[in-house]
Amino acid sequence: MGTLLHTYKHMPCTVFNRVFAIIYSCAILTLIYHHILTLLHHSTTFISVIPTTFLLISDLILAFMWATTTSFRLRPILRQAYPENLEKILHKKDFPAIDILICTADPYKEPPINVVNTALSLMAYDYPPEKISVYVSDDGGSELTLFAFTEAAKFAEIWLPFCRDNNIMDRCPEAYFSSDRHGKAELEFEEIKAMYESMKMRIENVVERGEVCPDYISDEPQRQIFNKYRTLGFSRANHPTIIQVLKESAKETDKGQSMPNLVYVSREKNKNSPHHFKAGALNSLLRVSSVMTNSPIVLTQDCDMYSNDPQTLKRALCYISDPLAQPKLGYVQFPQRYHGLNKDDIYGGELLRLFVANPVGMEGLQGPSYVGTGCFFLRRVFFGGPTSMAPPEIQELRPDHVVEKPITAQPIIELAHHVAGCNYEKDTKWGFQLGFRYGSLVEDYFTGYRLQCEGWESIFCHPSRPAFLGDIPISLIDAVGQTKRWAIGLLEVGFSKYNPVVFGAQSMGFVMGLCYAHYAFWPILSIPITIYSFLPQIALLNGVYIFPKVTDPSFLLYVFLFLGAYGQDCYDFILFNSTYKRWWNDQRIWLIRGLSPYLFGLVEYMIKHLGIATQGFNVTSKVQDDEQSKRYDQGLIEFGIHCPMFIPFTTASIVNIFALIFGMIRLLNTWSLERLFVQLFITGFGVLNSWPVYEAMFLRSDKGRMPIKTITISIFLASVLCGGVSLIL
Ligand SMILES: O=c1ccn([C@@H]2O[C@H](COP(=O)(O)OP(=O)(O)O[C@H]3O[C@H](CO)[C@@H](O)[C@H](O)[C@H]3O)[C@@H](O)[C@H]2O)c(=O)[nH]1
Numbered sequence: 001m002g003t004l005l006h007t008y009k010h011m012p013c014t015v016f017n018r019v020f021a022i023i024y025s026c027a028i029l030t031l032i033y034h035h036i037l038t039l040l041h042h043s044t045t046f047i048s049v050i051p052t053t054f055l056l057i058s059d060l061i062l063a064f065m066w067a068t069t070t071s072f073r074l075r076p077i078l079r080q081a082y083p084e085n086l087e088k089i090l091h092k093k094d095f096p097a098i099d100i101l102i103c104t105a106d107p108y109k110e111p112p113i114n115v116v117n118t119a120l121s122l123m124a125y126d127y128p129p130e131k132i133s134v135y136v137s138d139d140g141g142s143e144l145t146l147f148a149f150t151e152a153a154k155f156a157e158i159w160l161p162f163c164r165d166n167n168i169m170d171r172c173p174e175a176y177f178s179s180d181r182h183g184k185a186e187l188e189f190e191e192i193k194a195m196y197e198s199m200k201m202r203i204e205n206v207v208e209r210g211e212v213c214p215d216y217i218s219d220e221p222q223r224q225i226f227n228k229y230r231t232l233g234f235s236r237a238n239h240p241t242i243i244q245v246l247k248e249s250a251k252e253t254d255k256g257q258s259m260p261n262l263v264y265v266s267r268e269k270n271k272n273s274p275h276h277f278k279a280g281a282l283n284s285l286l287r288v289s290s291v292m293t294n295s296p297i298v299l300t301q302d303c304d305m306y307s308n309d310p311q312t313l314k315r316a317l318c319y320i321s322d323p324l325a326q327p328k329l330g331y332v333q334f335p336q337r338y339h340g341l342n343k344d345d346i347y348g349g350e351l352l353r354l355f356v357a358n359p360v361g362m363e364g365l366q367g368p369s370y371v372g373t374g375c376f377f378l379r380r381v382f383f384g385g386p387t388s389m390a391p392p393e394i395q396e397l398r399p400d401h402v403v404e405k406p407i408t409a410q411p412i413i414e415l416a417h418h419v420a421g422c423n424y425e426k427d428t429k430w431g432f433q434l435g436f437r438y439g440s441l442v443e444d445y446f447t448g449y450r451l452q453c454e455g456w457e458s459i460f461c462h463p464s465r466p467a468f469l470g471d472i473p474i475s476l477i478d479a480v481g482q483t484k485r486w487a488i489g490l491l492e493v494g495f496s497k498y499n500p501v502v503f504g505a506q507s508m509g510f511v512m513g514l515c516y517a518h519y520a521f522w523p524i525l526s527i528p529i530t531i532y533s534f535l536p537q538i539a540l541l542n543g544v545y546i547f548p549k550v551t552d553p554s555f556l557l558y559v560f561l562f563l564g565a566y567g568q569d570c571y572d573f574i575l576f577n578s579t580y581k582r583w584w585n586d587q588r589i590w591l592i593r594g595l596s597p598y599l600f601g602l603v604e605y606m607i608k609h610l611g612i613a614t615q616g617f618n619v620t621s622k623v624q625d626d627e628q629s630k631r632y633d634q635g636l637i638e639f640g641i642h643c644p645m646f647i648p649f650t651t652a653s654i655v656n657i658f659a660l661i662f663g664m665i666r667l668l669n670t671w672s673l674e675r676l677f678v679q680l681f682i683t684g685f686g687v688l689n690s691w692p693v694y695e696a697m698f699l700r701s702d703k704g705r706m707p708i709k710t711i712t713i714s715i716f717l718a719s720v721l722c723g724g725v726s727l728i729l
């Protein structure tokens with residue numbers, strides 16, 4: 001293994017997956033054929049045509065989604081990198097420089113102390129510090145965030161050398177001080193911990209007050225900076241650009257240590273120019289960083305995703321700086337992993353398929369999609385395809401431009417302000433051909449997709465020690481809110497001229513197109529899930545039987561299709577080291593997503609399409625209420641406050657239990673299990689999945705229980721559904 005930088009191997013399940021895919025496709029085709037036959041020959045009345053048509057639509061959508069899922073299973077590849085060999089191939093002085101872009105948008109939803117922790121953990125990478133530049137984008141335009149970073153800049157002078165000298169693994173201060181894994185350096189440890197705590201206290205104090213109090217401001221220049229935030233009319237949506245160089249690598253510290261650059265940027269905003277949310281923030285940072293340092297490597301990072309492994313950058317370089325690297329390599333993506341997931345992951349927050357299984361599957365094709373954070377890009381990818389450069393409007397932004405002046409030089413600072421201005425992008429190709437792409441609320445998915453369509457390839461790096469750890473939503477309202485935003489963003493791509501099935505397949509090949517289509521059309525899963533949650537149940541309540549009898553051969557088809565899909569899904573979880581319980585919770589949240597956020601996303605997308613204003617990018621809260629955290633750790637689903645998105649699945653739970661009880665009674669009367677079986681099974685499955693919902697409605701008394709309002713509306717709707725349909729029939 002002497003000087004290998006990386007290796008790969010095909011996963012042993014590949015052959016099985018392919019054979020299974022063929023068999024399963026045949027079963028699907030038979031089922032569809034069966035539906036069409038029933039529709040043509042046996043459906044004579046209104047009552048028999050309606051359910052068959054609904055089932056046909058559902059099964060067609062499920063079949064399509066199955067095909068897209070299967071595209072991830074045809075060529076999975078696992079990679080391994082050997083960062084310890086990097087220095088054998090590349091001299092330390094030839095290590096490339098890196099610009100790290102961190103986004104934050106709201107000091108109240110994203111506590112500045114956490115953003116600071118993220119930044120410190122990244123500044124402390126095991127890498128020559130003078131080659132690292134950290135840029136923080138503050139879309140909240142908040143003095144609180146700037147204050148936090150002025151504090152962080154001071155603390156970094158102590159923290160970084162401490163990490164390096166003691167070879168510490170947890171370089172996120174909060175994670176380090178709250179774990180019990182610190183060996184020697186006890187005295188120093190206590191001292192630094194006290195400094196950290198006092199910094200944390202000052203930052204939290206300032207956030208609590210909502211402003212930086214005068215005694216925290218040390219000198220006149222600082223006072224002038226904070227005064228900028230207090231001018232008349234200043235708000236997060238309306239303010240000039242503020243750029244502060246908080247740490248300059250060219251200047252050594254008092255103790256002669258070199259440090260990374262640390263730059264705070266709050267781009268200009270006003271009500272008349274669209275700011276394009278995170279994509280806009282990243283483009284602005286991309287330009288500011290071009291002007292100041294223009295490093296060939298760019299890492300994008302969400303403010304809650306701290307580094308959990310100081311070797312990560314070197315690991316990424318094993319691919320990027322490999323002399324034999326693929327010439328079209330555009331980015332190296334690490335998965336999003338989370339700290340503080342509860343044992344059985346009740347909200348399916350781990351997103352194992354999205355962040356692990358699917359990227360491994362795309363690895364054998366053109367490489368994984370971009371997931372918004374933990375991604376090391378070559379700066380060049382933001383300027384056209386591998387063989388067709390799309391030059392930016394000014395020389396200084398070209399990826400090959402060499403910056404010769406220090407970052408604090410007057411002309412550099414002026415130009416940085418200029419490129420962060422909100423009119424800068426007017427009549428330019430930014431967001432369309434250059435940089436992160438506009439037009440979707442999931443700018444990450446859309447940007448990665450467009451880059452891969454241009455011909456860029458990517459690599460998935462999945463070390464066993466997570467490279468980054470982030471926060472997950474710990475209340476249902478946050479979890480579904482996030483999914484709804486994704487749903488809208490995905491549909492924006494799915495139904496644009498960049499539709500992955502057509503445009504994507506033409507640019508990247510059919511299978512890659514299908515992979516991207518899997519996400520773009522995620523939200524339409526709400527259609528079959530809604531149908532299967534209500535139709536068999538309501539039919540059962542009305543004595544209408546819509547599935548084959550147990551003795552009918554096509555019953556076996558249903559058994560195979562159900563067990564096959566669920567079995568393979570579960571197998572994937574086990575294959576990637578998750579647990580049965582997590583899988584079970586994941587499939588439940590899949591149903592909840594289908595019934596609520598996907599459905600709401602679908603509707604909101606249509607409203608938006610009609611030109612009616614909708615919410616935009618609603619930032620996920622990263623603040624954790626103690627009581628709420630406690631309930632989360634106990635594995636209780638948090639409802640708490642009424643939210644319209646809770647209604648569809650609560651209604652479904654009620655309809656299902658009604659139908660199950662009714663079906664059982666009917667079974668006792670007529671004893672025709674043969675005919676009732678499939679419907680009873682589906683209903684029973686629904687009830688099993690709804691268990692925590694019943695608990696939240698009737699058994700729990702804590703603050704996270706289901707609000708009375710949600711219960712009342714849902715019971716009302718359930719009765720209308722069950723009663724109304726029987727009136728029609
Ligand atoms: O106007 C905005 C809105 C958001 N953000 C930042 O974007 C990041 C992601 O926002 P978050 O609320 O945490 O969204 P999530 O749904 O958790 O994020 C996932 O989905 C997003 C797309 O919807 C991707 O951008 C993220 O990388 C991905 O982790 C955060 O750092 C925010 O500060 C901005 O900078 N400006």
Ligand SMILES: [Mn+2]
Nearest residue numbers: 302304471620
């Ligand atoms: Mn997030």
